[in-house]
Every structure is written in C-alpha cells, then in structure tokens.
Amino acid sequence: MRKKSFDEALHDLESGPEPTEESGAPRGESADASSHPSVAALRGRFGDAVLHHTIFAGDEHVVYVPPERAHELLQWLRDDEAQRYDLLTDLTAVDYGGGRPLEVVYQLWSIAAKRQLRIKATLPLNALEIESVVDIWHAADWLEREVWDLFGIHFRGHPDLRRIMMPDNYAEGHPLRKDFPLRGRFSRAEQTRRSLSMAVEDFYTPDELGAAGGAQPAPGVARERAPKDGAPKSSSDAAGVSGTPGRPNDPEDWTLGTAGSAAGGTPGPEGAAT
Amino acid sequence: MSTRTVEYMVTRTPELGADGRPIRMPVLPQGMEPELHGEHMLINIGPQHPATHGVLRLVLELDGETVVKCTPHIGYLHSSFEKLGEYRDWNQIVPLTDRMDYLAPLIYNCAYAMSVEKMMGIEVTERCKVVRLICMEMDRIFSHLLWIGTTAIDIGAFTVFLWTFQERERIYNLHEALTGARITTSATRIGGMMADLPPGWIEALRHFIATLPKTLDEVETLLTRNNLWIGRNRDIGVISGENAINYGLTGPNLRASGVPYDIRRDRPYYDYETYDFDVVVGEHGDCYDRYLVRMEEMRQSLLILDQAIARLPDGPINVDDPRVILPGKTDLMSDMESMIHHFKLVMGGVKAPAGESWFSVESSKGELGMYVVSDGGSKPVRWRVRGPSFINLSALPKMVEGHLLSDVITVNASLDIVLGEIDR
Numbered sequence: 001m002r003k004k005s006f007d008e009a010l011h012d013l014e015s016g017p018e019p020t021e022e023s024g025a026p027r028g029e030s031a032d033a034s035s036h037p038s039v040a041a042l043r044g045r046f047g048d049a050v051l052h053h054t055i056f057a058g059d060e061h062v063v064y065v066p067p068e069r070a071h072e073l074l075q076w077l078r079d080d081e082a083q084r085y086d087l088l089t090d091l092t093a094v095d096y097g098g099g100r101p102l103e104v105v106y107q108l109w110s111i112a113a114k115r116q117l118r119i120k121a122t123l124p125l126n127a128l129e130i131e132s133v134v135d136i137w138h139a140a141d142w143l144e145r146e147v148w149d150l151f152g153i154h155f156r157g158h159p160d161l162r163r164i165m166m167p168d169n170y171a172e173g174h175p176l177r178k179d180f181p182l183r184g185r186f187s188r189a190e191q192t193r194r195s196l197s198m199a200v201e202d203f204y205t206p207d208e209l210g211a212a213g214g215a216q217p218a219p220g221v222a223r224e225r226a227p228k229d230g231a232p233k234s235s236s237d238a239a240g241v242s243g244t245p246g247r248p249n250d251p252e253d254w255t256l257g258t259a260g261s262a263a264g265g266t267p268g269p270e271g272a273a274t
Numbered sequence: 275m276s277t278r279t280v281e282y283m284v285t286r287t288p289e290l291g292a293d294g295r296p297i298r299m300p301v302l303p304q305g306m307e308p309e310l311h312g313e314h315m316l317i318n319i320g321p322q323h324p325a326t327h328g329v330l331r332l333v334l335e336l337d338g339e340t341v342v343k344c345t346p347h348i349g350y351l352h353s354s355f356e357k358l359g360e361y362r363d364w365n366q367i368v369p370l371t372d373r374m375d376y377l378a379p380l381i382y383n384c385a386y387a388m389s390v391e392k393m394m395g396i397e398v399t400e401r402c403k404v405v406r407l408i409c410m411e412m413d414r415i416f417s418h419l420l421w422i423g424t425t426a427i428d429i430g431a432f433t434v435f436l437w438t439f440q441e442r443e444r445i446y447n448l449h450e451a452l453t454g455a456r457i458t459t460s461a462t463r464i465g466g467m468m469a470d471l472p473p474g475w476i477e478a479l480r481h482f483i484a485t486l487p488k489t490l491d492e493v494e495t496l497l498t499r500n501n502l503w504i505g506r507n508r509d510i511g512v513i514s515g516e517n518a519i520n521y522g523l524t525g526p527n528l529r530a531s532g533v534p535y536d537i538r539r540d541r542p543y544y545d546y547e548t549y550d551f552d553v554v555v556g557e558h559g560d561c562y563d564r565y566l567v568r569m570e571e572m573r574q575s576l577l578i579l580d581q582a583i584a585r586l587p588d589g590p591i592n593v594d595d596p597r598v599i600l601p602g603k604t605d606l607m608s609d610m611e612s613m614i615h616h617f618k619l620v621m622g623g624v625k626a627p628a629g630e631s632w633f634s635v636e637s638s639k640g641e642l643g644m645y646v647v648s649d650g651g652s653k654p655v656r657w658r659v660r661g662p663s664f665i666n667l668s669a670l671p672k673m674v675e676g677h678l679l680s681d682v683i684t685v686n687a688s689l690d691i692v693l694g695e696i697d698r
Binding site: 056057087088092095111116146150175176180182 | 348354668
C-alpha cells in the first residue's frame, strides 16, 4: 500500500473511503441455478432476464435482473404458487461511487416456503428510474420514498413520492450518494441561514398540513415554500449571498473561508440526479 | 337525517364471551346522535407530544371525531447513521447501532456484529453465542417492559408505568455491570464481545428472572380483564394477517394477526432451534392481541434465559483470530508479533474481504435486518439497517382509518415504535 502524507490522510477523514479502480460491486461466487429452486424457476420462465446469479456469504442468493423487467419478475415471484415471496423485507439501494451504476436491492422472504432471495437491478447514473413495486407490496411505500430521498432514484408509479427523512425543502441533494460530502453541499453559513430563515408557522398552515393529500409535486421539483424576506430563493442564489446578510439583525456572518467554494458551482440537487 | 352510533362504557369487570375473550360492556344499548355534516378538520399531533413516543408528527383529517386520513411525518431525529457508517471502521460503527433503538440496545449491537461476522466468515465461540443470546433476550424483556408501561400511560393507567420501570431499572443495572453504560452499551465487537461477563452477573440475572414474573402477574391483574383497557384496545386497529404481511409488519405486530413468523424459528441463529420456547401468536390482529402477545413473549424470553444460563459454557469469549481481535495486554508487551497485530488493528481497523451480507434477527419490535457491503477495505461501502419500527409505522395510516381520534394514540402505542430507529 502506498504511504499517505498527513494532509492526504486528513482529506480521507473528510471524504471517506475512495473506491479503487478494481473495487466496486463485489462479485460473489458464481452459482449454478439449481442450488436455489426459485432461481431455477426464474431461469425457466424468464430465460435471459436473469442476468447473473451469485452467492454471497455462503447462502445468500442474489439474482441480477434488468431494471425494465424487475416489476414483472417481482410480481411473478409474489404471485406464483410455487414461489409466494409474500414479504418484502427490505428495499434499498447501494452506491459504489466513482461513477459506477447504482443498485436497487429487493430482499424477499417467503413465509410459507421459508426461503429468502435477493433481487438486484442495476441503474446507470444517467437513468435513475425504475418501476415502483408499491402495487405488489405496500411495504415498499416508505422504503421507496426513503431511497428516493437519500439516493435520488425515481420510482415510476409511486403514489406519493416525497422526501421522507430530509425536509421537503431540502435543496442539497441526496445524502447517501457517494459524491455527497459528509457535511452537506452548502457551507455551514448557508445551512445556518436557511434554518434560521425558516418560519415554524409555515409547517402548520392548512396547505402544509394537507400536503400529502393535495396535488403532488412532480418528482424532481422541490416544493416551493414562500421565501421569507432576504432568504435565498434557490440554490443558485445561495451561492452568491455571502455578502448580503439574510436578516436585518444578523448577529454575525458565519461564512468560513471555504464557504463560497463549497456552495459555488454546485448544481441543484435534481440537476445532479437526473 | 342520518345518525351515527355512539358507545358508552362503564367500569365493570367484563364477562368472557363464547370464544373466551372478554367482551366490551356498554352500559346503554348503542345510542344514537344526529349527524352534523360538518366540514372535515385537519389537526396536527406532535412532533413534541408525549404520546407519540418521540418526535413523530401526525397530521389527521377528521370527520367529527373519526379519522378520515392520517399522514405521518418523520425525520425529526434523522442523523444519517448510514452515511456516518461509511466513514467509520467496522468496529467504530457499533456505538452508532445502539443509538438507534435505545430501548433494546444490545439487540442492535449483536445484530450488527453478526452481519459483519457472517460476511467475513467468522464463527464466534460457543460462549459468545450464549452470552449474546442472553443479552438479546434480556433486552427483549427490557423493551417490552417499556412498551407496556408507556402504552398504559397513553391510555390512562399510570401505575403500570411505575412498576415496569422499576423492573427496567434492574436491567439497566445489569447493562451497567456488563458494559459500563446503561443505555449506550456498545457491547459487541467483531468476533466477540467488549468484555466477558463480570463475576456475579449471572447470579444477578437469575435473581431478576426469578422475580420478574411477579410483576408481570400484577400488571396482568391490572390490565387483562380491566374493562377500560378492553374498551380502549379490543377491536381497535385491526389488521388482517394478509394485510399485515403486505404492509411489511413483523415481530409481535405480525404475530398478533395470526402469522407465526418468528426469525428465531424460521431462520434460526445461535442455536435458537435447540431452545424450548413457543412462538406466541394472536388471533384478531387488534391492539388487545398485540398486548397479549407481548406479555406472553416476556414469559417465553424468561424461559429462554433460564435455558441459556443452564448451558452457558466456559471458554474464551472472543475468537482466536488476530485479524479481528486485539491481543491480550501481556502478549502485547512481550510478543513482537502480537504488537504488530495490535498496531495494525488499532491503526487500520478490521479489514473485511469484498462481499456483502444481509442478516436479520428477531428484535423486540420485529425483523431487524443489517445489510453490509464491503469492497475489501476497513470501512463499509454501504451499511443499511432495515428498521422494524420504520416499516411497522408505515402501516399506521391504514390501521387508524375510521377509528376515533383517541384510538390513534392507542394504535400508535400498540405498534411499539422507537423514533431513533425510524429516523436513523
């Protein structure tokens, strides 16, 4: 291993692990389909839609499927009498960084047959879109919202695709992506200004209370909340506000030396996502 | 003019119905009151509300007092543990896990260590298996005791809370003796535990096991046949087994709906298949059955604890593997090789080979899944927690539809959520 200078090591603390060229999606052992009855059945019925079948950690069978056929396969896996994967245990995504494609992971369990199976669909960064499975398992509702919120993967046909962990007006992007810095995209000054300029009452207007029931914002468009005086109106404005105090009695400008460069030039979150 | 039905209740000890369930006892035959045809009203509960068990915010659309629509808002405690985990060594993640479910921290510690060990192909020692199993069963009781106490408070019974918190205090003491901390235990390490059981700990646990049933009996005396309790819980928040599966419910919530899915039985780890215990299953899927299931589960956990203590083997608690476990202090000071291992472990951390693993355990709240992906480094590429409360809570809007406003509190309490894990 190459020795690192002190500065580089400090940088690692900030940036986290950087994937090396050869790393990325770990490859498990290749498996032959007969070792898992559902994989054999999938191969028999869908043929080449089963791209790849591997085993991780001894007994975890993973099947890679093309994203455009994922919904069809999953529907079949739940409905077919011999499969009956009736419990969607988990739905999540993995970003391997370095511009590699994201993976959507479905973890299935069949209560009757006591079998588990993991389905993965690989999405290139320029087409982060996949069919929603809320119509198959209702459990996917919040799980897909979470993946949308934290990874920016759009689920077509999801009834209520809003942010779930981050605030609705969060403009810094999707935090669990590898290109998202640990402390956020905006400078500390900008983050403070934004939180100070939020008025609590805004969250309790009839409009806001009925948010989930009203017209849905198009995915990829952050909902506009009436900006307070002087508050930045969009992320592109935000980069250039360091000279203008947001409020009349702004006690102190928190801008650090790097604030401008941290916020400047950062594309809007949705710009990065789509 | 249409009318709506109103029920009245009194406090009388209810009789048992034909099916052996206590029946609700209205004092008057169901009365009628005129339908007022008012507009729907939006009201907001939380985030700072004691009955939301944390910082959960519910927006309710009401028709009179009946819930038409419920929209939960979460994320107030979001600290992005999963992102933080990508910047930590494998062992440094352990403290993050117990901060999620601070009501049953040891279960989360163990589940995380188990998932990483599975990925690395490490088999822990026999003693470690039994010690971890004891920790997990103890914390199941720990969490259920809190659940019954706070749920009773939500519904208006204060005494139960005092009694169960006295019992919890004793488990806090056991935590403290074992790990030095009462809530943030951080007890596990990859390949073993932070420390072995201290002397006298097992005796203290035995004493706890022997005396807890008395408190449980007293709680049941107060609640199980109490007409107010039955009136507030029976047939409230009903969800059928099929729906419960579809909504992803797990744990006591799923079993109360009659689905006998328990990971300890269906996908046993740590030799659970060799222990003698029952998977407690309800029938009706309402709040009352969820209460009964949890009460009985505590008794089953006591049985498991008894058996685990009886078979606790001697021997080392950590695996004998210098790649993951620090050498002993004497070796470190006298043996060059141990010193090198120590240095590499402290400076570089445990290295996990490239691969991934999805491992789940039966936590007190449901299926707790840990998904770890490694690219061969000392930090995870992805660490994902499938929190049981998160998915259980997503079924809340479905379960409260058509119920009264006050039942929302009951149903929410009966789900046994912990916001630290929902928001992560």
